[in-house]
């Protein structure tokens with residue numbers, strides 16, 4: 784498996800090996816031993832899938848607060864996305880910094896987003912299927928959303944803003960400074 788650190792060293796791009804033959808290819812898309820060998824030694828407990836019909840669908844930026852914080856291993860099985868992680872760990876020298884990685888079914892690459900990072904993606908194709916493993920169960924009471932277009936974060940999503948399709952929840956998301964205040968006062972758990 785090829786592992787590449789991103790500009791945020793805890794966020795990794797992974798490309799599992801594809802064994803090609805006359806029929807197509809085979810790939811071990813998740814192997815806990817292979818991940819442990821690259822320092823990702825944790826147990827995932829929930830698999831998610833989201834389907835987005837239209838290009839420009841943006842899901843995020845989301846995080847679950849402790850004690851329900853999630854690590855995520857994300858990949859695309861149809862289409863392509865720009866996947867974004869934002870470091871919001873209070874003591875991090877990279878607080879508020881973001882990284883984007885294009886994930887596609889064609890490339891078969893994945894992104895590892897650790898606990899403490901906001902996560903979101905925008906679809907670059909119609910009919911995009913994203914699947915991802917989580918290291919903690921869904922806990923809506925712990926879930927927080929931050930605006931995709933927060934000027935403090937300055938994320939370049941690579942799509943025209945008038946094309947963005949959001950959920951009602953994401954339309955009403957917090958600013959990153961509001962999120963920081965909430966986490967500081969422990970208002971979410």
Ligand SMILES: Cc1cn([C@H]2C[C@H](O)[C@@H](COP(=O)(O)OP(=O)(O)O[C@H]3O[C@H](C)C(=O)[C@H](O)[C@H]3O)O2)c(=O)[nH]c1=O
Nearest residue numbers: 831833842843845846855902903904920921922950952
């Ligand atoms: C996340 C989640 C959602 N749901 C239910 C709740 C809603 O009724 C429905 C849609 O949820 P939501 O609008 O939060 O889905 P996304 O906007 O794709 O949210 C995800 O998008 C970003 C990219 C993430 O990293 C998170 O995993 C997750 O927040 O599925 C569940 O039943 N279980 C779950 O684990």
